Amino acid sequence: MTRARDVAALFESAFGISPSGVWSAPGRVNLIGEHTDYTGGFVMPLAIEQRAFVAARPRADRVVRAVASGHEPRSISLDEVGLGRPDGWLAYLAGAAWVAERSPAHDAPGHGWDLALLSDVPVGAGLSSSAAITCATLLAMSDLDDWPEGRQELARWAQRVEHEVAGIPCGIMDQTASLQCTSGHVLFLDTRSQELVQVPWPASDTGFALLVTNTRAPHMLVDGQYADRRRMCEEATSIMAVPSLRDATLSDLDAAMQRLSDEQAACARHVITENARVLATRALLESGRAMEIGPELTASHASLRDDFRVTVPQLDCAVEAALAAGARGARMTGGGFGGCTIALVDRTSAEAVAHVIDAAFADAGFTAPEHFVAVPSEGAHRE
Numbered sequence: 001m002t003r004a005r006d007v008a009a010l011f012e013s014a015f016g017i018s019p020s021g022v023w024s025a026p027g028r029v030n031l032i033g034e035h036t037d038y039t040g041g042f043v044m045p046l047a048i049e050q051r052a053f054v055a056a057r058p059r060a061d062r063v064v065r066a067v068a069s070g071h072e073p074r075s076i077s078l079d080e081v082g083l084g085r086p087d088g089w090l091a092y093l094a095g096a097a098w099v100a101e102r103s104p105a106h107d108a109p110g111h112g113w114d115l116a117l118l119s120d121v122p123v124g125a126g127l128s129s130s131a132a133i134t135c136a137t138l139l140a141m142s143d144l145d146d147w148p149e150g151r152q153e154l155a156r157w158a159q160r161v162e163h164e165v166a167g168i169p170c171g172i173m174d175q176t177a178s179l180q181c182t183s184g185h186v187l188f189l190d191t192r193s194q195e196l197v198q199v200p201w202p203a204s205d206t207g208f209a210l211l212v213t214n215t216r217a218p219h220m221l222v223d224g225q226y227a228d229r230r231r232m233c234e235e236a237t238s239i240m241a242v243p244s245l246r247d248a249t250l251s252d253l254d255a256a257m258q259r260l261s262d263e264q265a266a267c268a269r270h271v272i273t274e275n276a277r278v279l280a281t282r283a284l285l286e287s288g289r290a291m292e293i294g295p296e297l298t299a300s301h302a303s304l305r306d307d308f309r310v311t312v313p314q315l316d317c318a319v320e321a322a323l324a325a326g327a328r329g330a331r332m333t334g335g336g337f338g339g340c341t342i343a344l345v346d347r348t349s350a351e352a353v354a355h356v357i358d359a360a361f362a363d364a365g366f367t368a369p370e371h372f373v374a375v376p377s378e379g380a381h382r383e
């Protein structure tokens, strides 16, 4: 609650008036289902405790004026928003209002907003700090203006903010996680049908924990690598003549091998096997065998390293060290090229595993990582 009070105080000191309310939305880690969300596949993210808090109040004009802790206030007219405008954190706040007014359901031009932002989701760590900001903002606007859209529509709008304002061609996982996760659960999402299933995550007293390691290796999705992998998947889909990679099997892949480049084949193999691992993980969790998901996590990492090629030495090092220290399974989580790993560990050994990872990083000369235990948390809500 104190972060909610802090962001309201920030709003008041910047604008000299009280906000209409405060909303928050979480970051996420993905348990499994990586680089499957833009080819109609399956993902299983969970919301983390770290959240973005947004205080909001409508304005009568078309200006979005915003303040973020540690930054000078910024503003932009809704008429100036577009690809790359504004940049930085304001893109997610102004982009939310801009995308909403472009929805066919909202026939009248939108109005401006005063907004304050405070977030404890680490930025650039692959924990979906930007989805947290956009989702908190959209939910604030939706509640205050009584929009009829449900949460999954808001998730799609948040994705449009990434595509059309921030310029990042992401899938729908992060935004769905931020808006739809519930505490104590991992969210199973079929990105094609948009079916959502809340899969219970074992209570903390069952003896194991999900240790998150922020490798602090620079994480950049904008540098073209993400778009490149996405293109490989699209090319493989069309060469294999399937509606989406979700529909392909390993025998389809074998049959098309002559026509695929090595890179296209490897990317497709990752996605096909990863979708199967998500389904296996879900089945194990639903039958109370959570401790047995470890090999699925580790196999996912190997596939992302060898076939999809989105790991970096820090991610591989954290995974190897965690496994050597007795983790049941470990993998990179998020887009890759830096960011975080997760390791399934016995609760009592979480600290020891973290120390082994620290030592391996020190030996390799990497920046010291940071760790926390992920607690599956509540999605976006009004504070």
Ligand code: GLA
Pocket (backbone or CB within 6 Å): 033, 034, 035, 036, 037, 038, 170, 171, 172, 173, 174, 334, 335, 336
């Ligand atoms: C990023 C994107 C997601 C998803 C993951 C990879 O987090 O924002 O949509 O594609 O990478 O699974």
